[in-house]
Amino acid sequence: MRPPAAAGRRDLTTGAIGPTLIAFALPTLGSNVLQSLNSSINAIWVGRFLGEGALAATSNAAIIMFLMFGAVFGFGMAATILVGQAMGRHDVEAARRAFGSAVALVVGASAVIGALGWVFAADILRALATPGDAMPLALAYLRVIFLGLPASMLLVLLMAAMRGTGDSVTPLWFMGLSVAIDGGLNPLLIEGIGPFPRMGIAGSATATLIANHVAAVALLGFMYLRDMPLRLRGAEWRYLVPERSLTRTIVAKGLPIGAQLLVMSTAGLTMMGLVNRLGVETAAAYGVSQQLWTYIQMPALAIGAGVSAMAAQNIGAGRWDRVDRITGSGLLLNVGVTGAVVVAILLFDRPVMTLFLATASPALGIARHIQLLSSWNFVLFGMAMVLFSTVRANGAVLAPLAILVVAMYPVRLGFALAMRPVLGPDALWLSFPLGSGASLTMAALYYRHGGWRRDTMLAAGPGVRHGHEARGHLPAGEEPAGMIHPTG
Known part of the structure; x- marks a missing residue:
């Protein structure tokens, strides 16, 4: 190749x-x-x-x-x-x-x-x-x-x-x-x-x-x-x-990013434990749903990666006028592409699911019900990922981690546990869009009102705009372009 x-x-x-x-x-x-x-x-x-x-x-x-x-x-x-x-x-x-x-x-x-x-x-x-x-x-x-x-x-x-x-x-x-x-x-x-x-x-x-x-x-x-x-x-x-300063920056920013994966994986394992208590058929149906979700969320992850790369380069270039437009384009693209994939999965879920389950399996109906209640949450998930990608591009990594912890545990798992006696298994499936909605709401509030634009991972050079201010020269004692500073 x-x-x-x-x-x-x-x-x-x-x-x-x-x-x-x-x-x-x-x-x-x-x-x-x-x-x-x-x-x-x-x-x-x-x-x-x-x-x-x-x-x-x-x-x-x-x-x-x-x-x-x-x-x-x-x-x-x-x-x-x-x-x-x-x-x-x-x-x-x-x-x-x-x-x-x-x-x-x-x-x-x-x-x-x-x-x-x-x-x-x-x-x-x-x-x-x-x-x-x-x-x-x-x-x-x-x-x-x-x-x-x-x-x-x-x-x-x-x-x-x-x-x-x-x-x-x-x-x-x-x-x-x-x-x-x-x-x-x-x-x-x-x-x-x-x-x-x-x-x-x-x-x-x-x-x-x-x-x-x-x-x-x-x-x-x-x-x-x-x-x-x-x-x-x-x-x-x-x-x-x-280099010591670079290592401090990479570790300080990298650990919270890696922790986000751990938060999502441990929340997933906890949800799997709740599903397993519902019996073999429901566990099998949930397993098939997860297979489909792997592909549903791929466009959102790819769009998020694109937004992160574009935002990082434009922040480095001082092109803050383009950063909000990049984020807006990412949000619209996510809604269109992920939404289309979700609709396609809902329309054609039965033939896809029969690749994993027999046509007479009771788990097939359960899996289709799970898809109907939960799969659209990936549109909200993708929008939150776009916002996270932009703020992370300027080194803001602690807020996205905190938002994920709240959305995954008190909101998603808390709702699933509290409402299971009332809604039965549907409490688990509805907890997914509820958690993603909470994540999107908090991410949007942080994007709009948080201080992520004031953070920096690179010092400004001559003529580079930071935030909404332009600087035409280096103040006394400032380092040349490309010097990298750890931030909190």
């Missing part, structure tokens, strides 16, 4: 906002779809060749890896914001400095977590009460996945940083490369087809490990071949030694 001849990087501080946002978000959406399809295809291989016990093992491992991913993912997102702001100001050196510190921090942290995870994998699985039959399979799978964690996180960081420079096309090509290798090697390594060893469930994890290493090395090579902005040469290699 060959990347396109021309790089996909674009200046996000000029031109029509709507078309630019769509052009940026579509490749990101493609990357998300490929990643989800890869997980589904791998699950098919594992289930077909190794059975239900192996599928249960990969599910247990997936929960752990999501938590580990969240621990370092925020660092990469914080670095992406720094890169985007620096590129908006055409300060490539500052972008490289932020990128170099992020690479050292993310790869170092993931190496430590991977090593500890490999050693304590059995204890972690026992703490999760992994079923005895699945335990040896889950252990073999998880240990290989932990070994590949540094390469996996490096690949994620490289792709996110490239989006920060305005290039969402190149990450799509290399995500495609990773998916092709992973999906192709899975059956070969699981069953030992041809010259490949028969590794069982460890073969599935090894396929992922190989795919991520190949894609990460290939993407790095492509960056140097095309002389892309973030490549480091000569004296720039010193940027891989983390």
